[in-house]
Amino acid sequence: MSDDSRRRILARIRGIGGGRDAASIERELAALGAAPGAPAPDEDPVTSFMCNVLRNHGSVDIAADRRAAVEAVGRYLYRELRSHRLVAGNDPHLAAMPWRDGGVLPRFGTLENGEQAALSYAPWGIAETGATVLVTGRYSPSSNHLLPVHHLVLVESANILPDLEAFWQRSELPRGKRPRGISFVAGPSSTGDIEAKLVYGAHGPQAWHVIVMGEVAPDALQRANELAGRAAQSIPQDA
């Protein structure tokens, strides 16, 4: 059934289409130019990123190096869960952290139902949207960002890109090298489906904590907080 349908649908589309050659189509597309992006809250992309994470109802911490990052994870876990337990993907970036220094007890692997907190390593952050980019693979199971109650993400300040285009232009995705999933995670899971009231933890995390590791301007986090304070809430429903 599907093969015949395919033939008929493609024949109809061909009958309607211009039947033009690929080069002229690509030329026409390139001539359409680029889309404008959202205005950045700050000149510094890292400050903009942190501001947008806060606007997306996340929380932010900064860490100068790996040791400080581990301590930041430990602080968060103790504050929120009175625990030191954590699940982390087998990512080499995470495996090489000095976990003992922060008193954190990570289990490397995929989150099991019932485990509360998971840490992901985000290869990129997007300043424009305040999103952390997670790429599924051997080291980053999607369960770790979709199922925990608390989702922690580590992103390096040097890997924060200004906008969505910068991510796509940088990511070469040739055949055979395309990850199964690329997720822009920008907030704890939420719903406005009940009388338009915003509730977190719809299916996935109730809390989303982003740790920015590396060089960050001294007053950047404070400034991000101030800028985010001006933003108000809106109703999320599935677009």
Added chain:
Amino acid sequence: MNAQDPEHYSFIDAAQRALGDPAAVAQRDMLARVTPQLRERAVAGFGEFEALRQHLRRVRQHTLDNLDYYLPRFELEATHNGNRVHYAETARDLNGIVLDICREHGARRVAKGKSMVTEETELTASLEREGLHVVETDLGEYIVQLAGEKPAHIVGPARHKSIAQIRELFLAAHKLGERKLERAEDLVAEARQVMREHFLGAEVGIIGANALIAENGYSMLVTNEGNGDLCASLPKVLIVCTTLDRLLPRATDAAALQRLLVRSATGQDQTCYTSFYSGPRRAADADGPLETHIVLLDNHRSDILDSDYRDMLQCIRCGACLNHCPIFAAAGGHAYGSVYPGPMGSVLAPLLDSLETYAELPNACTSCGRCEEVCPAAIPLPDLLRDLRHDQQRAGITPQRWRRGMRLHAWLAGQPRLYHWLTARGIGLLNWLGRRRGAFRRLPFAGGWTGERDFPAPQRGTFMQQYRALQREVPDDE
């Protein structure tokens, strides 16, 4: 397209019933006030929104003009990514393809994400008839599934339900003993608990797509709850149900769509999850489905592509036209009798089904133009609705009384002197009769109007009389 019974369906009757429920009317009024404000704020914050809108319109126009290039390209890339790509000409075909895949895997449980395409084909009911247990995992969809209803809005399916109604549905459906369930938080927590078990047990996940990217074969999914991502990641088989008109050439075009869609749909700058899926899990992946299918539905879209209604294929399903439509606010989504309500539904439903079945919808319009103003795809919805009315008139679907009336009006409009003379007399008479109350409680031939509200008496002469008087008063500068 839908379980609508064309013999007995009447928009007017359904709208009348909807207006009879004061609590529901108040809820719709609140949403009609709040949702435009949210969009307005997000659009204003973006700055160059109009440039973004026009850019994406050109890109989508280009894509539709060259669908014969982009569709095979997408198919090729998606196949290379490890998907099986299926084509469905009709709703029934799509349901059949999905059922076959489920059967092939001996599936009994299906976790379904939000997808208007599968609402259009009534996939859930069709799978359930074959004994599958299908759970809608988007909270709004889940609520309407429990209520045995259709979504009332393409973005917020359960916006019409009160918290008390949802509580009753949950208490009846979930056997979880005594509990309070007073706040929205309690209801969300319960849904999370019930749904989590289903996600972990489902053999098949079904999702829709907000875009298909020709250059790399990825599909884009935009959500806040993350349920679609769970459907795409936990079950061992994933089926993406979508349509030909979701195609975009490049990933950067999907980024532009993301900006436009979210601000128009919910007034957010960014949803919690924007995900791109290419296919089944890779050899070393820690998780993900083992098999993925993409089902591309036509269901008259290629006919629309070949018609004067091609612009409608630019719709990105944001729901902004619904949120800004006075008819939608008054009548509610269910009155339309189609899974696509509001202005976009009034155009789409007759095109996807028939002008006869949805004869009233192109007329459910005040021509206020708000929908076109806010539509991120810049679709000339009022023009398309007017064209549909013309088509109805030509096809003799418009009731004879209306056709006669319109013929009479057309004839009169062609006789300017007579027209002006008659309207001047009519207005003069109304003016004189209404001089004391300033309005009429009853008027011959206008019972439809005066049944619900007073008809204001004209204050002065006709437009032309006032125009001439003004011209006499204001000296010409030139």
